[in-house]
Amino acid sequence: MNSKHSFCRSVFFVLLAMLSTNKKERLQKMKEIDISRVIIEEYSRRLSEHLENDVVIVGAGPAGLAAGYYLSKSGVKTTLVEKKLSIGGGIWGGAAGYNVVTFEDKDILDEIGVTTKKEGDLYTADAIEFATALAYKAKKAGVEIFNLTEAEDIVLKEETVKGVVVNNASVRMVGLHVDPFCISSKYLIDATGHSAELVSMLKKRKPELFPKELQEYFMNVETSEAGVVEKTGEVYPGLYVAGMSVCDVFGLPRMGPIFGGMLKSGKKVAELIKNKLKI
Ligand SMILES: Cc1cc2nc3c(=O)[nH]c(=O)nc-3n(C[C@H](O)[C@H](O)[C@H](O)COP(=O)(O)OP(=O)(O)OC[C@H]3O[C@@H](n4cnc5c(N)ncnc54)[C@H](O)[C@@H]3O)c2cc1C
Numbered sequence: 001m002n003s004k005h006s007f008c009r010s011v012f013f014v015l016l017a018m019l020s021t022n023k024k025e026r027l028q029k030m031k032e033i034d035i036s037r038v039i040i041e042e043y044s045r046r047l048s049e050h051l052e053n054d055v056v057i058v059g060a061g062p063a064g065l066a067a068g069y070y071l072s073k074s075g076v077k078t079t080l081v082e083k084k085l086s087i088g089g090g091i092w093g094g095a096a097g098y099n100v101v102t103f104e105d106k107d108i109l110d111e112i113g114v115t116t117k118k119e120g121d122l123y124t125a126d127a128i129e130f131a132t133a134l135a136y137k138a139k140k141a142g143v144e145i146f147n148l149t150e151a152e153d154i155v156l157k158e159e160t161v162k163g164v165v166v167n168n169a170s171v172r173m174v175g176l177h178v179d180p181f182c183i184s185s186k187y188l189i190d191a192t193g194h195s196a197e198l199v200s201m202l203k204k205r206k207p208e209l210f211p212k213e214l215q216e217y218f219m220n221v222e223t224s225e226a227g228v229v230e231k232t233g234e235v236y237p238g239l240y241v242a243g244m245s246v247c248d249v250f251g252l253p254r255m256g257p258i259f260g261g262m263l264k265s266g267k268k269v270a271e272l273i274k275n276k277l278k279i
Pocket residue numbers: 058059060061062063064081082083084087088089090091149150151152191192193194195197242243244245254255256257258259262
């Protein structure tokens with residue numbers, strides 16, 4: 001090999017090395033990949049940590065969020081799944097889109113820092129402030145929330161509910177044939193609102209447990225506010241109901257846009273489960 005040829009070869013390898021270094025640097029500078037990686041890793045870590053739970057709540061309306069807040073505050077490992085993107089359930093729209101919510105008393109609202117106004121026998125609060133404060137307090141207390149996650153079935157073994165079968169809500173929305181995964185619970189709470197979806201799933205396969213149609217009765221605020229709290233509880237080993245689901249399961253009257261019963265029901269279900277867990 002002559003010296004000219006050898007010089008060209010050296011230059012070629014130096015250029016190649018420079019190019020590959022530049023490429024490496026360019027790859028390292030791809031911030032987009034770093035962003036994607038941390039999101040995927042963090043979400044996967046959280047999901048994996050919450051496959052086993054003391055309590056799983058389905059539905060992030062006022063009842064589910066209140067239950068999550070009181071359970072997590074006492075150190076109970078709690079996961080909440082919500083099929084919609086936003087959490088808060090029926091809070092946001094108040095009544096007919098007038099975003100004011102009403103309550104008969106304000107102890108829980110004071111506790112979570114919501115501003116109230118006394119109007120005759122009732123207290124009013126801003127629906128947006130209520131939804132965000134409740135969600136914030138629940139989250140800060142430690143409840144792990146997976147939104148865009150829909151419960152599609154329950155796990156039942158030895159006549160006891162042991163968990164929930166979930167899927168990505170957008171998969172369900174477009175009806176794709178994609179398998180779900182499971183999250184285990186010692187206690188599962190149906191806080192799905194009017195549809196009482198988990199109880200409906202149980203009733204479908206075990207109709208003898210709930211012989212009557214799951215349906216709330218005509219509106220009657222006085223009886224329903226107390227009734228929803230009184231009837232909040234375990235409806236099958238491992239399965240509890242809270243919030244408007246209680247009205248559907250027990251045929252209680254609907255109660256209109258008054259949210260105190262939802263909060264008290266969430267608090268009560270948390271107390272019942274804490275007792276079972278001896279906390
Ligand atoms: C049509 C309509 C009628 C209403 N009527 C009344 C009434 O009669 N009385 C009354 O007090 N209030 C009524 N409201 C107001 C309001 O819905 C409730 O008071 C209150 O929000 C119920 O609280 P909750 O926590 O029980 O359930 P919701 O606030 O309804 O929250 C339930 C949550 O569960 C989620 N969810 C449901 N199924 C699943 C699933 N399979 N997987 C994951 N998440 C799920 C929902 O997306 C929702 O966010 C009504 C609202 C609507 C839209």
